[in-house]
Amino acid sequence: MQLIFEKSKDGKKVFPVPENDTPAKFKLDKKYMRETSAELPQVSEFDVVRHFTGLSKMNLSVDSNFYPLGSCTMKYNPKFTEALAALEGFCDLHPFLPWLSGGARYAQGALELIYQLQKQLCEITGMSAFTTQPLAGAHGELTGILLIAAYHEHKGNRRKIVLIPDSGHGTNPATATIAGYQVKTIASDKNGVLDLNALKSSLNKDVAAIMLTCPNTLGIFNSQIKEVTDLAHKEGTLVYCDGANLNAILGRARPGDLGFDAVHVNLHKTFATPHGGGGPGAGPVGVKKELAPFLPVPRITRENKGNFGLDFNSKLSIGHIAPFYGNFLVLLKAYAYILALGKNGLLEVSENAVINANYIMHKLKDYYELPYNRGCMHECIFSASKQAKNGVHALDIAKALIDKGIHPPTIYFPLIVKEAMMIEPTETESKETLDSFINVMIELSKLAEDDPSKFKDFPKTTPVGRLDEVKAAKDLNLRT
Amino acid sequence: MSYISNTQDDKLKMLQAIGIKDGDAEKLFKDIPKDLRARSFNIQPGKNEYEVTQHVKGLAEKNNTRLISFLGAGYYDHFIPAAIDALASRSEFYTAYTPYQSEASQGTLQAIYEYQSAICRLTGMDVANASLYDGGTAVFEATMMAMRITKKSKFLIDSGLNPIHKKILYTHSDNLPVDFKETSDVNKLLDDKTAAIILQNPNFFGTITDYTDIIKKAHNAGAVVIMSVYPLSLGILKTPAEMGADIVIGECQSLGIPLSFGGPYLGFMATKKEYVRKMPGRIAGVTTDALGRRGFVLTLQTREQHIRREKATSNICSNQALCALRALIYMCLLGKEGLKKVAQSSAVKAEYAKNILSKIKGIKLEKTLPTFNEFVIELPVKADKITQKMQDKGFIAGFPLGRFYDNMEKHLLVAVTEKHTKQQIDRYAKALELLLCN
Numbered sequence: 001m002q003l004i005f006e007k008s009k010d011g012k013k014v015f016p017v018p019e020n021d022t023p024a025k026f027k028l029d030k031k032y033m034r035e036t037s038a039e040l041p042q043v044s045e046f047d048v049v050r051h052f053t054g055l056s057k058m059n060l061s062v063d064s065n066f067y068p069l070g071s072c073t074m075k076y077n078p079k080f081t082e083a084l085a086a087l088e089g090f091c092d093l094h095p096f097l098p099w100l101s102g103g104a105r106y107a108q109g110a111l112e113l114i115y116q117l118q119k120q121l122c123e124i125t126g127m128s129a130f131t132t133q134p135l136a137g138a139h140g141e142l143t144g145i146l147l148i149a150a151y152h153e154h155k156g157n158r159r160k161i162v163l164i165p166d167s168g169h170g171t172n173p174a175t176a177t178i179a180g181y182q183v184k185t186i187a188s189d190k191n192g193v194l195d196l197n198a199l200k201s202s203l204n205k206d207v208a209a210i211m212l213t214c215p216n217t218l219g220i221f222n223s224q225i226k227e228v229t230d231l232a233h234k235e236g237t238l239v240y241c242d243g244a245n246l247n248a249i250l251g252r253a254r255p256g257d258l259g260f261d262a263v264h265v266n267l268h269k270t271f272a273t274p275h276g277g278g279g280p281g282a283g284p285v286g287v288k289k290e291l292a293p294f295l296p297v298p299r300i301t302r303e304n305k306g307n308f309g310l311d312f313n314s315k316l317s318i319g320h321i322a323p324f325y326g327n328f329l330v331l332l333k334a335y336a337y338i339l340a341l342g343k344n345g346l347l348e349v350s351e352n353a354v355i356n357a358n359y360i361m362h363k364l365k366d367y368y369e370l371p372y373n374r375g376c377m378h379e380c381i382f383s384a385s386k387q388a389k390n391g392v393h394a395l396d397i398a399k400a401l402i403d404k405g406i407h408p409p410t411i412y413f414p415l416i417v418k419e420a421m422m423i424e425p426t427e428t429e430s431k432e433t434l435d436s437f438i439n440v441m442i443e444l445s446k447l448a449e450d451d452p453s454k455f456k457d458f459p460k461t462t463p464v465g466r467l468d469e470v471k472a473a474k475d476l477n478l479r480t
Numbered sequence: 481m482s483y484i485s486n487t488q489d490d491k492l493k494m495l496q497a498i499g500i501k502d503g504d505a506e507k508l509f510k511d512i513p514k515d516l517r518a519r520s521f522n523i524q525p526g527k528n529e530y531e532v533t534q535h536v537k538g539l540a541e542k543n544n545t546r547l548i549s550f551l552g553a554g555y556y557d558h559f560i561p562a563a564i565d566a567l568a569s570r571s572e573f574y575t576a577y578t579p580y581q582s583e584a585s586q587g588t589l590q591a592i593y594e595y596q597s598a599i600c601r602l603t604g605m606d607v608a609n610a611s612l613y614d615g616g617t618a619v620f621e622a623t624m625m626a627m628r629i630t631k632k633s634k635f636l637i638d639s640g641l642n643p644i645h646k647k648i649l650y651t652h653s654d655n656l657p658v659d660f661k662e663t664s665d666v667n668k669l670l671d672d673k674t675a676a677i678i679l680q681n682p683n684f685f686g687t688i689t690d691y692t693d694i695i696k697k698a699h700n701a702g703a704v705v706i707m708s709v710y711p712l713s714l715g716i717l718k719t720p721a722e723m724g725a726d727i728v729i730g731e732c733q734s735l736g737i738p739l740s741f742g743g744p745y746l747g748f749m750a751t752k753k754e755y756v757r758k759m760p761g762r763i764a765g766v767t768t769d770a771l772g773r774r775g776f777v778l779t780l781q782t783r784e785q786h787i788r789r790e791k792a793t794s795n796i797c798s799n800q801a802l803c804a805l806r807a808l809i810y811m812c813l814l815g816k817e818g819l820k821k822v823a824q825s826s827a828v829k830a831e832y833a834k835n836i837l838s839k840i841k842g843i844k845l846e847k848t849l850p851t852f853n854e855f856v857i858e859l860p861v862k863a864d865k866i867t868q869k870m871q872d873k874g875f876i877a878g879f880p881l882g883r884f885y886d887n888m889e890k891h892l893l894v895a896v897t898e899k900h901t902k903q904q905i906d907r908y909a910k911a912l913e914l915l916l917c918n
Contacts, residue, residue, distance in 0.1 A: 018559060022902045025828065058590070106545075183790040257517075325741065463586050467768070
């Protein structure tokens, strides 16, 4: 498809903007002005609508396709929360209003919403306090580690090391580095969970935190998790929970009860706010009492009369992690989702997420290698190593799935599994969808046996075939 | 409510297939020891869609967005064409995820490439990334990038940088070996240890500056120049590229993204070609398939966390794709001429407001300072008191600068956009005049 810039034509009608109705005339010294206009496209509104409608059709998406992208929880996003996020009473609200004396009275509904969401999230995760500021999951991780750093520093020793299992998300070590820590990787044992002996030999007074995903990225709940958190606490080490996989344990287990000191929650995963093609998400962070004094400001408070306001007077706070209160419209959708589902609805989420993942695991384990052949939680990890012997790799299977109208699973992650294919069906998919996916996967495993060369041609049904990534990185063309 | 598609019968069949003959799904949670089960899960029973909608609408009504507002301070109420909402709410865009599988994500990828192109054309820079969380975290990312480029750690921050962005920068870099100095005269403190100077145009107080000479000096001292800009102002203002800036960032909320009580917003980043490999965040690029057809992929991924882990340029894992899409659609709808018009309209209405406010007894205003759509007035009394009283008259009068600066208790930051009418500005001035008289 042509670029919008390639559709530009001089003389197209200009979109009408409110004109100057004052007697003032525009004048500004030339030295402050740009020499030529920004070469943005000159297109009509209809051109724009056709163009972007056309682009949208070149995407696979949850609303149009099964999207079992592991670790990303691509569940159905209810439509009514979108409608609520478009209400003028929220969209037109200036975030600085409650910073002005008397201004909070004009933002009571928005402040109440954040306050109530924080309470919901505390109960769901077993934490004492929440901040909604972090703007994404990785940003939540950073907030959490900065809180832990501030806590240790307050106790007199910031410590130097953060421990991360080899199965952790790439954001974990990147986060720890930005927070000023050295990263030490801990191996997983043969069951796919943190190796307790390796942990014991790494724990000491220099370790500020352990970052763990629970359930972990192999879709496994570590039954010894309490031993891990207890061991850490004995050394004064805090334990951070990457809450990316909270969907699996909703209502069943809470990071707070498991001994975690801080957790981030990906609202765009567990609480059904859309992924937006890569953002915006939201990564609120919950903490135990001992970390609460360090939470970012402003804090949302409820006064005696029931009015909501802002509190900036936290001496130990790490400061501002986001300009205001986080991605408010995302928070709003998660709040409405939690209200709608309620206790039983949330329990149904984890139940069906786990049933769906185990069903796929059992139906496909005769066809694809299961590196950890045990029950899984919300996602199952296969390896394409059997197929790879015939030259068909996880990437080839992924591309073949695209031709079947299925978004591929996450591939080559976790890094500790060769030829990994990480399948997360989520709770909202039906048995019929899963069965047809299973049939496709079986069909592909047979094709990998019978005619492996076929795979090199996939995908064939997409606007473009396999793209040359090496060329993209070599002959950089990043703009027009 | 429930969005589960499986029936009881489906569940039973699936459980049996898994090997749980009695259909007890609880068995699937066997790895969670009994003593580690949730100690509490005190969540209210679910409600239906109508009930939740009524409740949340009730909350929206507790907010008041009907006051005539002159509040900006980095976040502005510009007009948003309806086509943006219509297109950005196509679920093929908003229910997709990061375009890792490029063939299945050409829509998102081409949009990112076009967004990068539009940002480059707007700022005059060579390359842009696929976006960052917001303008504040973008300052932090730019700072880290300047450290990678220069291998130095001293930063000079111009006192005109948005104070919220400055706070975000300090929080994020609290544990890193960096040295920040705030100054109203970067020239004075500039030396060969300086990694970067951080400027903002227009600055937080609305003032426009031509930084060309300062940037030259910074380059001579071996420093790079980070400049935060207000993208919409670049419809008319001198570009950061024309002034020589190296890393350009900013908050793109003004480009078709609603105020939304603080987010989601959109940070952008653009730079010179030679620094592209030091830039954080996603980048889309052009390539071809085996048949020679043009296609788009995420590229230079070896900078990123999912590959480089602790050695990555940033921990950022997403961009603000949907907000970037909105900004792109905004820039396309307005186009070359429209963006100039909206910038001019905002600036000229602000000039009008400046004029009539300057005539009010008791208001001091630095009329010679060139400004874009925002300016500072000095009142005879505390600005916060006045803004509170103005609320009762139906106006958000502006941002009282005492909130951030101890020596500016009487100063008020007033923002005007193309949406304001002459009549609104006149009524605002009148109300303010009456208050100050009494």
